[in-house]
Amino acid sequence: MKKKLSIVDIATALNVSKTTISFILNGRAEEKRISTELVKTVMKYVDEVGYKPNSLAKSLRTGKSNTIGLMVEDISNPFFASIARLIEDRAYKNGYRIIYCSTDNDTKKTQDLIRMFRDRHVDGYIISPPEGIEEDIESLMKDGLPVVLFDRHLPYVDTDFVEVNNLFSTYNATRHLIEQGFKKIAFVTFTSNQTQMLDRLKGYRDAIEREGLPVTIKEIVFNQNEELIMNPLRDFIVQNKGLDAILFGTNHMGTCGLRIMQELGKRTPNDIAVISFDDYDVFELYTPPITAIAQPVDEIADNVISVLLEKLNDRSGAIKPRSVILKTNLKVRKSSIKSPKK
């Protein structure tokens, strides 16, 4: 087990002070008027022996860690997974590493994780925040740490965030269903007070009320155990005889919905039309393909990372928080198109 070289090893080997080595390695040679000759010698040697500064020591001294903490709701959800992936890529290209974790929308766990991130001196935070985390976020901001929220925001915390126009998205999707001639349209979602979910709910409600149609909402408490989602959902569908169409509030909900429909032998769109928030493979490949409200994951990731980088590069902290609201794309597929025969 060869031990790692330290800056002192380099210094003694070259018979130079470690200060000099440090200056050279940090590109401050000119500023510090170190002779070109010496710079060359040092660089050559460092390269030869493959010396890499110990980043822990570096971080300890400088207070920077070149690490970004990424907290998503659930990394195994394809929506979050793909965003995480894109953010990772962009961060990596900019010299930052990612430490990630899933919050499970659990306030306590999230607080715990924030503490751990602080502990690790991460330079910036990217979070899809659960409810009840306001104070913790504010505390981060008060300490001058850059925070970017995404997918949702905290209405009473003035920080940067990136999300989509949820209100219009479900409004628009609901209008689409109405225009297709569906009459009894339900909105099925998870019980949540998160901004994105409230907006999605409101968008649906507004569209329905505008036409004087019956508002039909089913809220299901989130649970890791999928049975506890499927059961109430099944009951709901079975009991609502006149149901025409369902708009699902998230991809997870939509997937469960499809499972139930299949189980009950209900066909879409003839028995019940379906639209789900978030697009992904399942919806595209389903028979018939499922209409979905596609979020621009690339754009979301791009915006999140560029807002964060901007804040990281601005030492003053004087930039005002920005809200980026992106557009979704309603991918109309067969599942929401009324067949003529009815």
Add this chain to the structure above:
Amino acid sequence: MKKKLSIVDIATALNVSKTTISFILNGRAEEKRISTELVKTVMKYVDEVGYKPNSLAKSLRTGKSNTIGLMVEDISNPFFASIARLIEDRAYKNGYRIIYCSTDNDTKKTQDLIRMFRDRHVDGYIISPPEGIEEDIESLMKDGLPVVLFDRHLPYVDTDFVEVNNLFSTYNATRHLIEQGFKKIAFVTFTSNQTQMLDRLKGYRDAIEREGLPVTIKEIVFNQNEELIMNPLRDFIVQNKGLDAILFGTNHMGTCGLRIMQELGKRTPNDIAVISFDDYDVFELYTPPITAIAQPVDEIADNVISVLLEKLNDRSGAIKPRSVILKTNLKVRKSSIKSPKK
């Protein structure tokens, strides 16, 4: 921005040496015979002011970081995402944090990431290794760092790994197709020399040859751009007229396959029967549902983390590397069941 407290602040506030504080905080009070009284005072104060030791400084001194580096092929792939999620959970419960990243099966990127992990002094490595990474892994091991590979292994590197019985899995799946009466069965996969892919290929080939049926293999070079996967795949399916059934080597390949089938209007199983490696939502919800070789993700994650923890807790490094080979579960669904009418 209140500055963080350091151990010195605590020490001076209580008029005690910082060493004492350190001993108490590390549970070595008894061993170091520190009076219960003082311990109480210190603990109370620490709790009151919410002091948290700087883990960077701690790591710098001790060489431990309580962090595990997790490198998966692609975190946006549901198979890897769910394993990552489970590993994260288990690690978290054992006091470890995860730094993760995607290798993209890119040797250079992976080397880079390993370097970064080393830099960060991660305590252990969990890797689904790309090809050509043997030396880097060996170098880690030589330096006494615990490494656990999963999903595949490196035949000439003697380290712990966790994977499934790939050979038998495709053999078994192919047998299933044969028993159903399919005659011209193709195996479609990514070009790769990774052990799991070679085994999957061999399992197929052995089953086919045993029956004297025609071996039909299509290898496609992996590419981020899905068009470059779809195109050769489409050509292959169009050109092989007599094709009865296809066994896809990975979930990604399988998904692309379904897309093509849909595009070409081919129905499964009547036109072409289908089985894919890896199970997930898409296969379960597809019409008709797709037979899949389900990997036991929970078990994989469990084994990976417990093997790693064991190595982390054993200072001697004397434990011999272990190979854990888990069983898959062939979930037989309609897509591979010969309809009687033919």
Add this chain to the structure above:
DNA sequence: ACGCACAAATAAATCGGTTAACCGAATTTC
């Protein structure tokens, strides 16, 4: 020959912890 500016490099402090070595008085051990 004196003082000064500047080039080139270094010593020492620092970040926030851990830990081996030690200290002086009181108490045991043999």
Add this chain to the structure above:
DNA sequence: GAAATTCGGTTAACCGATTTATTTGTGCGT
């Protein structure tokens, strides 16, 4: 009664970097 041990801690070195302050040597003008 001398040596060893216990008690309740403290001192100071160290981990591997960065950074501030300081030193040394040289050329130059007068």
